[in-house]
Amino acid sequence: MPITQFVFIRHGETEWNRVQKLQGWRDSSLTALGKHKLAKTNYAGLMKYLAQYHSLPCASALYSSDLGRAMASARLIANRTGHHVISEPRLRERNLGNLESRLPPHIPSAYQHRFEHPLGNRFDVECCSAFERRVLAWLETIAARHPNQTVWVVSHGEWLRTARNLLEGREGWRLGNGIPANGEPILIKMQSAQ
16 A cells, blocks of 8 residues: 655744644744754655655645744745645644643643543634544545655644644553654654545
8 A cells, every 4th residue: 555654843932832832723922042043954855764764755734733932833844845835725734722821830730630530612713523533634634645755844842743633643642752842853653444
């Protein structure tokens, strides 16, 4: 069966990440450190490694969430790789409803324990099952569109954690391998149903 190789990258550090403010669909600018880390990452070396050791093309496409912090990160990556950034709203972070822009003292314990018990749609948060369907539908679409190719994906912490869980056979809302660090590339393969 055809395999699609995903290189998932969490957007660079933002001002809100620095103070642990919940972002969701709200946006915050990349910090100087976030920009620096993205700009100094050796994407050309990573592409060469993937082509040499995984026998799939270096990179067929670069997709990004349409939220500002992800698009800014994707543009920095595109400057290094020469790709055109394809904006995709299904790569948006989980909609955190009225929890967005809250700082840690004002974040309910239900959110803090979301990896032990699904959050559901309390607080107008996008429910786990709807979020998982959005993530999985996008992955399946892209795997069918790019069989035996490598696809770069710039998205968000909760989105990437959920995608990784689903691809590794876990429930999407579980902690799994956790939320990747800002700017950290993660390699995951997916078989296409083609």
